[in-house]
Every structure is written in structure tokens, then in C-alpha cells.
Amino acid sequence: MAEQILLGIDLGAESGRVMAGRWDGSRLLLEELHRFPNGPVELAGTLRWDAPRLWQEIQHGLGLAARRFGRQVESVGVDTWGLDYVLLSQSGELLGLPFCYRDTRTRGHLAETLHRVPRAEIFAATGAQFLEINTLYQWCAHHAASPEVFQAADTFLMMPDWLNWCLSGSRVAEFTDATTTQFCDPIRRTWSVELLQRLGLPMHCLPELVPPGTKLGDLRRSVGAATGLGSLPVIVPATHDTGSAVAAVPVAETGRPNWAYISSGTWSLVGIETGAPLLSARALELNVTNEGGVDGTWRVLKNVMGLWLVQRCRQAFADRGGTADYARLTELAAAAPALRSLVDPDDPRFLNPSDMPAAMQAFCRETSQPVPADEGSLIRCALESLALKYAEVLTEIAELGGEPIGVVHMVGGGSKNSLLNQLTADACRRPVIAGPAEATVMGNILMQARTLGELGSLPELRAAVRASGEMSRFEPTAGSVEMWAEARQRFARLCRRPVKIM
Secondary structure, eight states, X not given: OOOEEEEXXXXXXXXXXXXXEEEOSSOEEEEEEEEEEOOOEEETTEEEOXXXXXXXXXXXXXXXXXXXXXXXXXXXXEEBOSSOEEEEOTTOOBOSOOBOTTOGGGTTHHHHHHHHSOHHHHXXXXXXXXXXXXHHHHHHHHHHHOHHHHHHOSEEEEHHHHHHHHHHOOOEEEHHXXXXXXXXXXXXXXXXXXXXXXXXXXXXXXXXXXXXXXXXXXXXXXXXXXXXXXXXXXXXXXXXXXXXXXXXXXXXXXXXXXXXXXXXXXXXXXXXXXXXXXXXXXXXXXXXEEEEOGGGOEEEEEEEEOTHHHHHHHHHHHHTTOOOOHXXXXXXXXXXXXXXXXXXXXXXXXXXXXXXXXXXXXXXXXXXXXXXXXXXXXXXXXXXXXHHHHHHHHHHHHHHHTSXXXXXXXXXXXXXXXXXXXXXXXXHTSOEEEOOTTHHHHXXXXXXXXXXXXXXXXXXXXXXXXXXXXXXXXXXXXXXHHHHHHHHXXXXXXXXXXXOOO
């Protein structure tokens, strides 16, 4: 068949990309057309996303695609991080710059909400993990502070939905990203309107939900003309970046799954794939989340503070004139003493500290551990703590799934960190298959190809990933069992949780 060109727009909390996928019917070759930085902007004491600049960068990338491939381009799709949203007026005015989930305005709103609606009832209505950064508590805070904004709002759109509106004019919400809000019903697959009613939150602006793979229509004429792409279908993949990444986990379906995934980036999403949401009392107790996936699948997972720890350490080092290269920092970490100091990645102090190294050192000091003083020791502390956190979460998830986990798939940008991959294999005592690093954009683009009739089932999509991506296998280090068992015990005490063995 003739080669097809499909465009994937992939936005993370640290950077965004416009990628071209060259699909020949069996393999996907990726080409980066435009990469640009992302990050929250401080504005009048709040943290916001510079949405107009992101849209400007995306248009620039689309223009590069048109110059590179001309009318060969057959479709475009968007994925982004979850939780954050925009409000549009009826005429399409952006009602303020969107807040970043790390903004402090949500503090206290989770506890306040639980006073009004019991935890068990919220979980039954949403299946979502309780995190103060969730869209639900963002809405509570936003509505309490600025009710007039909601009165003017015609449409609520999650970040990828807003970008789809920029591209096509369509005002709909894609299901996988909607399930990150904590006001989407996992059974009815609708908005949890009863919950919003009980909390006195507006519902008039909630758009129609659509599944991944939906064709929204063509590019706006103005966008087609400005970029040179002309008329081009806009297709929604799993617009939550983890949804696209998990769709591209390169597993071969053989009977009941016994694999888990870690989608590793700024956040680490650690979980399993199921055919239905898990809403038991034990799932509530373990505080897992159920997020929608492709073809009716569910991602039962926990959000773990991921490589944010390393990213913020790197930034602090760079600000002080130190090492700013990720590869060099990993080398320094590999040479540092093993399992000397550990932190709980999910401690709230690490959500958005002004100085990540100082926050980690304070944790170690308060827990009577050696205080990591140099770059290598700090990065090793972060990576070993993440690996131990992954092991803890996978133990809990395996209990819920009722199946032993035989292998762990590490996908996303973090899969390029060989030290983290090996530490994860050692901590989990399971093989780790690392890659593809570009799982998110591969899932995005291959879902577009599927909508255009080039692929059938989800297993076919994953077979295409296996044919296209590069994977490495990491086995647990021989003779390390006792050392890591002791570390797991120590980590559990630091996190104030009883230790379990997967």
C-alpha cells in the first residue's frame, strides 16, 4: 500500500510535540516535526497554562507538516495530560487562562467535599482515585471563587477537547480524558450529574461524550488555510495521554492478561488493563482509579509522582550552575551508593516545591536517614523511591485484579532510563520490558489509522507497535532479593503503610 502520513499532537506537562507518523500498513515510522516547551505560568499568585501559546506552537508544527508532506497528510489527532480544562462562552471566548492542576487553590476542597458527600458514594459514582488535584476539586474551588465565570460558560472542555475545538470547531468531550475528572460515571458512561447536583456545581456546560476513534470533522477552513494543510479529518484517539500509551503497550494477547504497565513520564501511571471498572470496597480502600480505555477496556491504576522528582531536581541543579543533562545525571546516580536514602514520592511536599532537592533532603532528615548531598545521590534516591513505589502499587493492583503479574511493561519517556528500568525489575522482582518510549504518540497515530480503516482490533494495533517499536528486557539482578526485601520493609515504614509481598 502507499505510505500514509498521519499527525499526532502530543502535549505533556514539560513539553509538546507535533509528530508525523509514516504508516506503510504494517510498521509505523515516527518523525518529530516540532517540539516546544510547556510548563505552568505564574499569574497573579496562580498557576496557569499559556493556552494561546500552545495553540500557536501547534499551528507552527502543522505548517511544518504541510511543507514537509503537502497533501499526503491524511488526519490529525491530539492527546494531552488529564485533569485540566477550559471554559468557553457561547461565542467561543476563552473564559480565562486554564489553571494548572498544581495550583494551590484546590487545597482543602477534597476534605470539604467529603463532608458533603461520603467517599464511598463518590467512588461508586465515578470510580476515581481521590486526589486533591482532580478536576472535581478544581471545579469546586473555581466555582466558589468565581461563580460569574460559570454563569458565562457555555461549554466545559478538557485540554485535548479544547485543542480539538481549535482544530475543528467541535465541542465534545472524549471519554478517556473525561474519566480523569472524577465526575464521569464508569457504569453509565455519562457525566455524574447527580454528584454535581449534590455539590451545587453547574451542569449546563457539560458537552456530549464521544469514544476514542471518533471522527470529529475536518480542520476549520481558517486552520487549513493558515497551515497549508487544507481539508483534513480531525480524529480523537484516546485523548488522555495515558490512554494512548496503554493502547500502545506491545503485548501479545494470549488468554487472560498477566501483565501490568507503567506509563512513565512527569507522572507515573501504574496499573493493569481490565474489561470492566473495579468498584469494590477494597478498590476504594486502596484508592485506585478506573479510567476509560480503547474498545471498552479500563485502566485500573494509581497515579504516582513520577519523573517530576528528577525534572525538578535537574532544574534546581541547572539554576545553581550544576548538571542539567539527564544522561549525565543518570550516570551519576548509577555510581552513587545503593538504597541509602528513600522518600515517599507521593508526599504532598513534592507536588510543587520551590526547591526539590531541599524538599527531598528535608524528608530524609525528618525520617532519620542519611541526607543525600550531591546530584548523583539525590537522583538515585528519587529513582529507587519510584521503583519501590511501583512495587507497592503493583502488589495492590495484582490483588484487585485477582491475577499474578508476570511481566511489567514500562512505556513512555521514562522507559529510556535504563537505571530506572533495572531498579524497577529489582524492586518488583519481575521482568521489565521497556519501550516504546513514544508509546503515547504511537497509540494516538495508530488509532487514527484504525479509524481510517487501516487496522482492526486493539490486538492488531499492538501488533503494529511490536513491529515498529524498540524494546529492551530487564531481569531482576541475581542475588539482590534480600537487599530489596529490606528496602521494601524500610520504604513501607517511611510511607507508614504495612508491607506486602507481590
